[in-house]
Amino acid sequence: MSVTILYFGELREQISLANETMDIATDHLTVDGLLSKLIEKGDPWSSALASDEPLRIAINQEMARRDAEIPANAEVALFRPVTGG
């Protein structure tokens, strides 16, 4: 399945990428599963995503938990806690 990943704010800077598309050979992918795949790519993904800093996830523009299932062709956004207002 194909997943588009968006990075915002500090993560976008750390990974030096605003978005990327990954093809992953599975029908069942959770957020945790996707994070493992990204961390396997090594730096800068591993240092940015394996840190203890809080991570927020949105699947198709809805906030999601780490055990959430990712549908095919989903847009998954990764970012640090929001600081607007």
Add this chain to the structure above:
Amino acid sequence: MTKTREAFEARVQQVPFQVGQEYEDFLLGDTSDGAVATFVGRVRDYNSGAAVKALELEHYPGMTEKVMLQVLEQAKQRWPITAARVVHRVGKLNPGENIVMVLTASAHRHAALDACAFIMDHLKTQATFWKKEQTPDGSRWVKSRESDNSALKRWQQPDQCCDHSEERTRS
């Protein structure tokens, strides 16, 4: 044709907004709301022990507007407000510039004031914006604050302060 106001609106924009103009536009054609609450958030020149020279704001286009409209809808379910608006800026902002404006309208003041505070507290913790500060020591991403999360908790209990039943029957 008479222009009517957009009752529930959430906007993200680069250009500055004019507070007076937003207020006038928000109330266009309305004669039934006796109360309007407004909140304006500005860029402060000092934060977490350092001078702030400028602020860079980015957001998640699409999701931000959706989240802000959901927050307005939650406020509408909870209080008898007839209109609510959020205008939020992104891009580079200097100290003293306005970042965000929230407006709420209702027949009576308590609903307008409470809904305005509710919307602001939820925007702070849920709307997908991120701030980066430029300080004399370089730039840094602003961390979320525990006080913003605890501000949300007061809305998790049922209303203790005001009984809106009177407002509902009157309006």
